[in-house]
Amino acid sequence: MARVKLSNIDKSYGAQQVIHNVSLDIEDGEFAVFVGPSGCGKSTLLRAIAGLEGISRGQVMIGEEDVTRKAPSERNVAMVFQSYALYPHMTARENMDFGMKINNFPAEERSRRITEAARVLQLNDYLDRKPGQLSGGQRQRVAIGRAIVKNPKVFLFDEPLSNLDAKLRVQMRVELEALHRQLNATMIYVTHDQVEAMTMADKIVVLNEGRIEQIGPPMELYHRPRTEFVAGFIGAPAMNFIDLRPSQGTARVGLGARLAQAGAAAKLGIRPEHMVITEAGKGDFDATVRLRETLGGDAYLYVTLADGTSLVVRADGDTAIDAGQVIGLSLPPNRLHFFDAQGLALRSGGKPH
Numbered sequence: 001m002a003r004v005k006l007s008n009i010d011k012s013y014g015a016q017q018v019i020h021n022v023s024l025d026i027e028d029g030e031f032a033v034f035v036g037p038s039g040c041g042k043s044t045l046l047r048a049i050a051g052l053e054g055i056s057r058g059q060v061m062i063g064e065e066d067v068t069r070k071a072p073s074e075r076n077v078a079m080v081f082q083s084y085a086l087y088p089h090m091t092a093r094e095n096m097d098f099g100m101k102i103n104n105f106p107a108e109e110r111s112r113r114i115t116e117a118a119r120v121l122q123l124n125d126y127l128d129r130k131p132g133q134l135s136g137g138q139r140q141r142v143a144i145g146r147a148i149v150k151n152p153k154v155f156l157f158d159e160p161l162s163n164l165d166a167k168l169r170v171q172m173r174v175e176l177e178a179l180h181r182q183l184n185a186t187m188i189y190v191t192h193d194q195v196e197a198m199t200m201a202d203k204i205v206v207l208n209e210g211r212i213e214q215i216g217p218p219m220e221l222y223h224r225p226r227t228e229f230v231a232g233f234i235g236a237p238a239m240n241f242i243d244l245r246p247s248q249g250t251a252r253v254g255l256g257a258r259l260a261q262a263g264a265a266a267k268l269g270i271r272p273e274h275m276v277i278t279e280a281g282k283g284d285f286d287a288t289v290r291l292r293e294t295l296g297g298d299a300y301l302y303v304t305l306a307d308g309t310s311l312v313v314r315a316d317g318d319t320a321i322d323a324g325q326v327i328g329l330s331l332p333p334n335r336l337h338f339f340d341a342q343g344l345a346l347r348s349g350g351k352p353h
Helices: 042-050 092-102 107-121 136-148 166-183 194-200 218-223 228-233
Strands: 004-013 016-026 031-035 057-062 077-080 154-158 186-191 203-208 211-216 240-243 267-270 276-278 285-294 298-304 310-316 326-330 337-339
Touching: 004 042, 016 042, 016 211, 031 042, 031 194, 042 057, 042 077, 042 154, 042 186, 077 136, 092 107, 092 136, 107 136, 107 166, 136 166, 166 194, 186 194, 194 218, 203 218, 203 228, 211 218, 211 228, 228 240, 228 267, 228 337, 240 310, 285 310, 298 326
Parallel strands: 031 186, 031 203, 077 154, 154 186
Antiparallel strands: 004 016, 004 057, 203 211, 240 267, 267 337, 276 326, 285 298, 285 326, 298 310
C-alpha cells in the first residue's frame, strides 16, 4: 500500500475551473472519504488520482513516485465504479481473472488471488455464476474482488453503493469497513452521502465548488466545523441555523431571548439532537410544532419560531408531542456554534475559529 499526496491541483475544462488549488495527504493504510454535493469536484479529483482525468496544474504522488503524467495502467491503483461494469457473458471468476489474464499473470498465481479474494468477500459459492444470476450486492462484491486481485497500492471507490437499496447499502458499508481492516489498505472513497462518510472514514475531505472546506476525522468535523457549509453538511438531520439580530452587542433570536455574547456572529447553529425540549414559556424561546416524524427510537419535530424560522428538533421516539402543540426550546451554551457573515466559524466571544 502507499501514501497519496496531492499538491496544488487545478483542473479546468476550457475556461471553467472545477478544481481549485487542492493539496491533500492521505496516509498509508488510511480510509479517506471525499464528500460533498453534486458538482463539488469529488469524482473529478478521484479520477485525477486514477489518471482517468488529466490535471491542469499540480502534482500527484503515489508512494514515492510522481505519477502526474503517467497512464492509469502505470499507477498501480484499482478503481471500483458506481456501475459494476462486469462482462455479462463471463462468470464472476472470469470477470476477476480477465485483467490478470490479459497482463499474462501465471495461471497458478491468478487462481491463488481469485481464491483469496473470494474468501475475503464471501464469494466462494458464486464464482461460477454470471452477473445476471447475482444480486446487486454480490455483483458489487465481484467488482471489488476484481480490484483486490490486482493487489494495488491504492483502492479508489466512486460512489460504489449508490445503486443498492437502503438495507443493502448498510450491509455493504459494514463489509467495506471490515475489508479495509483486513487488508490494511489505502482506500479513497467518493460519496455524496454524509452518513457513509461519517461511518466509514478515518479522514473526511469535505469539498465545495472544487475547493476543500475542511479535512479531519468524522467527529472533529461534527463537533468543530470550520464553516457554515461543513456544519450544515455533516450530521443527519442537518444543523439548524438561526439568523442573529444584534441588539446592544448581544445576540438575539426568535422572541428576543438572550443567548450569548456572539460578537461578530451573523448566524447561530445548533444540531437537532442538542436542543432541549421544555414547557412553553420556560425555554430560550417557544416554537410551534408543524410535523412529527417518528422513526422508532427517535422522533423529529419540525417546528417554527415566532419570526418564521424553521428548525428540526430530535425527541424520544415515544414522545406525545404532536403537530399544533407549542413547546419551549432551550439551547445549551456549550452546544452552540457561531458563524460570521462569510460563513466562517467563530469561537466563543466572536473570534475566528
